[in-house]
Amino acid sequence: MSSNEDRVIFGRISDLDRHETQAEFGATTLEAERRFFHYRPQIVSNDPDANHSTPAGWEHVRFRQNMLIQEFSNCFVFGSNFIVDAEQNVFFDSLKFRRSGFEFYNRALRGASPASMPECLFADGGMNVSWPKDAMREAIDIDEPVYLLTPIEPDNWGRWIRLVLPRLEYVKRLDPARKILLKCPSKWQKEFLAFCNIDPANVIDHDPTRIYHIRNLKMFRHNSVDLTVSFNDFERYGNIAERFRNRPDLPKNIYLGRKNLSSINPRYRVLENEEKFMAELKKLNFVCFEPELYTIEAKIAWFANAKNFVGLGGSSIYNSVFCRDDARYITVESQPTFLPTHTGLLASLALWHGVVFGRPVDLAQCGANAHANWTIDVDRAMGVISQGLR
Numbered sequence: 001m002s003s004n005e006d007r008v009i010f011g012r013i014s015d016l017d018r019h020e021t022q023a024e025f026g027a028t029t030l031e032a033e034r035r036f037f038h039y040r041p042q043i044v045s046n047d048p049d050a051n052h053s054t055p056a057g058w059e060h061v062r063f064r065q066n067m068l069i070q071e072f073s074n075c076f077v078f079g080s081n082f083i084v085d086a087e088q089n090v091f092f093d094s095l096k097f098r099r100s101g102f103e104f105y106n107r108a109l110r111g112a113s114p115a116s117m118p119e120c121l122f123a124d125g126g127m128n129v130s131w132p133k134d135a136m137r138e139a140i141d142i143d144e145p146v147y148l149l150t151p152i153e154p155d156n157w158g159r160w161i162r163l164v165l166p167r168l169e170y171v172k173r174l175d176p177a178r179k180i181l182l183k184c185p186s187k188w189q190k191e192f193l194a195f196c197n198i199d200p201a202n203v204i205d206h207d208p209t210r211i212y213h214i215r216n217l218k219m220f221r222h223n224s225v226d227l228t229v230s231f232n233d234f235e236r237y238g239n240i241a242e243r244f245r246n247r248p249d250l251p252k253n254i255y256l257g258r259k260n261l262s263s264i265n266p267r268y269r270v271l272e273n274e275e276k277f278m279a280e281l282k283k284l285n286f287v288c289f290e291p292e293l294y295t296i297e298a299k300i301a302w303f304a305n306a307k308n309f310v311g312l313g314g315s316s317i318y319n320s321v322f323c324r325d326d327a328r329y330i331t332v333e334s335q336p337t338f339l340p341t342h343t344g345l346l347a348s349l350a351l352w353h354g355v356v357f358g359r360p361v362d363l364a365q366c367g368a369n370a371h372a373n374w375t376i377d378v379d380r381a382m383g384v385i386s387q388g389l390r
Contacts, residue, residue: 030170031230033066033223038347041339044356044384064230064348065222067166068095069174072219076139077212078118079105080150080183083219090129093151093163094225101152102127113209139213142204146179147171148219150206154183157292158318160192162227162345167220168196169236178218181206188296195296227341228348229321241304241322250302251287253389256311260290269334269371271312272361273378280382281310284389291316307390317342320349328352328390332381334359334374335366354388356381 038060070091076084082105083091092101102120110117116132149167151159164182171180180198183206184190193203206212229237257278262270271277278288286308291299303309303322311317313333320329329351331342339355346353358376365372 027068027070027221029066029068031065031067031232034064034231035061036064036348038062038344041343041353041355044354044380062228062344062347063223063226064228065224065226067170067230067232068221069170070219070221072217073215075214075217076136077148077181077214077217078208079109080152080154080208081148081219083148083217084129088129090127091219091221093219093221094223095221096224097127098225099127104152109208115210117209117211135211136213139211142181142212142214144179145175145216145218146181146204146214147175148206148214148217149180149182150208152225154206154208155186155189156315157188158227158315160189161318161321162229162233163220163225164192165196166230166233166236168193168198170220172197175218178202179204181212181214181217183208188292192296226344227318228344233321234349237321241300241324244297244301244304244322245324247301247305250305251285251289252306253281253284253286253308254302254306254310255281255286255288256309256314256316257288257290258312258314259288260293267373269314270373271332271334271358271376272373273375274312276378277376277381280378281385284382284386286310291319308388310385313338313342317345320346320351323349323351325350326390328354328388330354330356330385330388332356332358332376334372335370337367337370354384356384 040060072083072085072091074086078084081092085091094101099122106120110119115138116135118132118135119130121128121130147167149164151163153159171178179202181204184193184203185205193200255278257274258269258271259274262274289302299319300322303319304324307324307327309320309323309327309329311329311331313331317331323329329346331346331353333339333342333355336357343353343355356376358374360366360369360372360374362372
């Protein structure tokens with residue numbers, strides 16, 4: 001079948017075998033890496049002028065994340081979760097160097113800091129950390145043992161669901177008396193911690209625009225933080241979702257929209273013909289659901305009970321960890337930027353899934369701005385979606 005036919009091929013995964021990874025010195029392996037097969041998804045483009053297709057280097061064999069705990073003494077923390085040990089080595093929550101994480105720090109966190117913060121400098125495929133004069137002397141001292149749980153993007157819902165929640169569960173089981181260093185000033189973050197039964201007295205609100213000097217720190221690390229779901233996490237999410245199932249009052253077809261977010265920021269990732277798209281989806285008995293307007297309990301309940309999902313690409317896709325095993329998920333993407341991440345998540349959950357692409361309003365933004373405003377060909381999209389429903 002050619003890639004431009006108006007159909008979606010759905011694919012499941014099958015596990016291959018256990019793939020052990022070498023833990024760094026001083027680290028304890030909690031979950032071993034495991035391989036799985038990710039079928040090449042069928043890419044259906046709404047844009048006849050674009051050539052969205054599966055990337056040539058598509059990885060059929062993917063890896064569910066491992067999980068390690070590493071302990072540090074007398075270290076400094078800057079940004080979201082960058083650690084400098086006594087030998088001036090730099091660590092963060094991925095075992096693989098990811099320049100993008102440090103670039104995000106330089107741009108979004110260091111630039112917003114009222115204090116003197118180190119700068120990440122890149123050269124010859126590596127990185128050096130340049131410390132301002134006396135920056136370490138301005139560090140906030142933490143003398144009691146802590147876990148550092150702040151993700152790279154500290155306010156991103158997807159990272160809280162995929163990284164913070166499982167790490168909190170490990171902390172409760174392994175070190176319930178140890179304090180948690182975590183950026184959590186927002187109402188939804190405090191509600192998230194309450195849902196996970198975390199005592200607020202055990203949480204130190206982390207400010208990523210400051211430097212911390214910590215006597216003893218533990219940190220969760222992964223082979224690569226690609227947000228796929230491990231076997232342990234798969235079971236953990238399933239146990240949570242089971243508490244919210246069997247709700248006949250909730251819809252079976254859900255459209256994950258962005259109207260509220262678009263009204264807040266009309267130049268950020270707005271689907272400009274979303275109203276028309278929603279009107280057509282309603283004809284197929286889809287109900288619009290915007291997760292950021294609901295409690296975490298409501299989010300889980302809606303995802304745990306529905307059968308068919310159509311969602312605009314974004315953090316809402318990470319709520320799919322609570323889906324039924326037989327659910328189907330069609331992600332509607334503006335550009336290919338997040339294709340491996342989003343389909344990798346769905347594949348690691350063993351969910352049937354497909355992809356529909358739109359097009360940036362300004363074609364010059366294609367590939368240059370992943371959050372540019374965009375449109376879809378609604379009629380073509382509906383033809384694809386109607387074939388994918390259970």
